Amino acid sequence: MHLILFFLFAGFCLAGAINLLMQTHPINSALSLIVVMTSLAVLYLLLGAEFLAIAQIIVYSGAVMVLFTFVVMLLNAGREERTLGSHAATRVGFPAVVALFAVLATILIRAQGLGAARLGEGLSNAPGQSNLFLLSQVLFHDLLLPFEVTSVLILIAILGAVALAHVEGSKIPDSEGTASK
Amino acid sequence: MTSFIQNDVPLSWYLLLSAILFSLGVIGFLIKRNLITVFMSIELMLNAVNLSFVAFACQWHEVRGQIFVFFVMMVAAAEAAVGLAIIIAVFRARSTLAVDYIDLMKL
Numbered sequence: 075m076h077l078i079l080f081f082l083f084a085g086f087c088l089a090g091a092i093n094l095l096m097q098t099h100p101i102n103s104a105l106s107l108i109v110v111m112t113s114l115a116v117l118y119l120l121l122g123a124e125f126l127a128i129a130q131i132i133v134y135s136g137a138v139m140v141l142f143t144f145v146v147m148l149l150n151a152g153r154e155e156r157t158l159g160s161h162a163a164t165r166v167g168f169p170a171v172v173a174l175f176a177v178l179a180t181i182l183i184r185a186q187g188l189g190a191a192r193l194g195e196g197l198s199n200a201p202g203q204s205n206l207f208l209l210s211q212v213l214f215h216d217l218l219l220p221f222e223v224t225s226v227l228i229l230i231a232i233l234g235a236v237a238l239a240h241v242e243g244s245k246i247p248d249s250e251g252t253a254s255k
Numbered sequence: 256m257t258s259f260i261q262n263d264v265p266l267s268w269y270l271l272l273s274a275i276l277f278s279l280g281v282i283g284f285l286i287k288r289n290l291i292t293v294f295m296s297i298e299l300m301l302n303a304v305n306l307s308f309v310a311f312a313c314q315w316h317e318v319r320g321q322i323f324v325f326f327v328m329m330v331a332a333a334e335a336a337v338g339l340a341i342i343i344a345v346f347r348a349r350s351t352l353a354v355d356y357i358d359l360m361k362l
Contacts, residue, residue, distance in 0.1 A: 080264045084272050091279040091299060100291045107295050110276070114302055121269070121313040123321050126328075130305075133328050138298065138335045145339045146291055149346050167285045175278040182270035182307070208318045217322060224329045231333035238340035241347065 086113040100151045104142045111135040125206055269310035276303035290342050290352045301331050
């Protein structure tokens with residue numbers, strides 16, 4: 075069961091990621107990125123991270139990707155023209171990516187005692203302790219200060235986004251009549 | 256619930272998927288010529304790293320891996336908001352999203 079679900083959603087994930095690279099229109103890339111993120115949420119569910127699966131759907135495929143599609147709509151981004159960049163990118167970049175993948179895969183698989191390891195059940199073996207309970211225990215008790223600091227971070231990010239996107243002295247036109255005058 | 260969570264997929268497959276997604280993100284970062292799509296490739300790389308965090312958290316029955324993913328998500332949300340605001344500002348100044356024409360800081 076798990077094997078089938080893993081292969082199904084890992085396949086979705088890879089197909090979405092490759093489609094992101096193949097598409098020339100940004101909105102198609104954004105939609106395939108939503109497919110990748112939603113399949114990743116299912117994989118999190120398989121790994122026993124229920125809270126993160128829901129957070130992934132709400133934060134990533136919800137909020138972040140809506141922001142992306144909104145910006146694509148706002149800027150009226152058309153098809154990108156495929157210039158193949160510099161020759162250095164093609165000659166050095168792609169071998170470097172292949173080497174990076176090889177190194178990552180080798181390190182991850184050869185890491186001590188990982189190759190034959192099987193994934194267990196939830197995070198805790200004690201009965202009556204769900205993953206969510208453990209997570210909230212750590213997040214809201216041990217790491218309360220960093221959790222609160224992230225809220226300040228997000229507030230600053232909102233202020234920064236407004237300050238960056240705002241144009242000095244620009245006025246919102248009430249109607250077309252006043253704007254043309 | 257426990258029978259549902261019983262997992263017979265090796266950890267290395269999750270890590271391999273994570274490595275593939277990360278490499279695809281790097282390739283997208285290199286070959287895409289649109290500023291928004293380049294930014295999407297960065298999000299893809301962040302997601303790939305998150306997957307390996309969750310896989311390791313499950314492997315070692317350690318809740319802190321999931322906490323880390325939670326914080327990465329928060330920072331990524333803030334980063335997306337600021338980054339897209341920068342993209343809007345760049346588009347307003349240059350009227351283009353093609354990275355080939357945004358080369359003021361190139362040598």
